[in-house]
Amino acid sequence: MKKILAFGASNSRNSINKQLVTYAAGQLTDVEVLLLDLNDFELPIYSIDREKESGIPELAHQFKQHILDADGILISFAEHNGAYTAAFKNVMDWASRLEGNIWEDKPMLLLATSPGGRGGKGVLNLAFTSFSFQNKKVSGSFSLPRFQQNFSPQEGILDPTLATELKAQLAAFTALVGA
Numbered sequence: 234m235k236k237i238l239a240f241g242a243s244n245s246r247n248s249i250n251k252q253l254v255t256y257a258a259g260q261l262t263d264v265e266v267l268l269l270d271l272n273d274f275e276l277p278i279y280s281i282d283r284e285k286e287s288g289i290p291e292l293a294h295q296f297k298q299h300i301l302d303a304d305g306i307l308i309s310f311a312e313h314n315g316a317y318t319a320a321f322k323n324v325m326d327w328a329s330r331l332e333g334n335i336w337e338d339k340p341m342l343l344l345a346t347s348p349g350g351r352g353g354k355g356v357l358n359l360a361f362t363s364f365s366f367q368n369k370k371v372s373g374s375f376s377l378p379r380f381q382q383n384f385s386p387q388e389g390i391l392d393p394t395l396a397t398e399l400k401a402q403l404a405a406f407t408a409l410v411g412a
Contacts (some may be wrong), residue, residue: 235410237261238339239302240269242321243311249380250353253346254309256389257375260403264410271320279326293327297391300328300337305410309344312356329400340409342402343374352378372406375399 239258241251250268258266277283311318317325329335343360345353353385354376365371375398377383379399383392390396 235264235304235321236302237264237266237305237307237410238269238299239266240271240360241309241311242271243318244271244275244320245311246272248311249346249348249384250309250311250344252386253344253377253380253384254307256384257309257342257344257399258307260389260400261407263304267299269296269302271324274324276323277363278326279323279330279362284330289330293324293331296324297328297331297335300335300339301341305340305342305406306336307342307344307406308326308360309346310353310356310360312345312347312353315355316359317356332366336364338370338412339369340370340372340406341368341407342372344377345374346377346380346384348380350378352376370409372409373402375402 237258239254241248241254243250255268274296276290276292332373343357347353357374357376361374377395383390383395385391390399
């Protein structure tokens with residue numbers, strides 16, 4: 234059975250991006266999903282000085298091991314000032330110092346949502362551009378605008394056009410994971 238690593242790229246306890254990625258991962262069939270919480274990977278702020286003095290923290294190794302163990306990765310990005318959250322960027326910075334490509338060329342689907350009408354498109358575009366350069370297996374991206382209006386914990390994505398778009402993106406991701 235294929236293993237999917239999924240997480241919201243936020244350390245908010247009530248992260249709407251964690252809700253979105255949890256929902257998206259739940260739409261996949263015949264896979265085992267490991268849903269991570271970035272709060273379980275709280276690391277000191279990355280610096281080359283810290284790395285030289287103390288080495289790479291064990292939590293960074295654990296995060297990287299989850300990537301290595303996965304057959305595919307789903308990430309939903311929260312947008313802070315048009316970029317990644319500090320929590321995600323820090324985990325990524327530490328993990329990138331470990332051997333190999335940070336994402337290990339695993340199939341990836343990138344998601345974002347926000348309360349506003351842009352749906353995290355700034356950070357999603359940043360991630361898609363950067364990750365596509367680092368990893369040729371980014372299958373696509375999906376933005377859910379106006380989270381509170383377009384998402385229900387009981388029903389999922391309420392807008393039929395957006396629901397169809399996510400379904401298509403998940404199908405492309407699934408095909409890449411299965412290839």
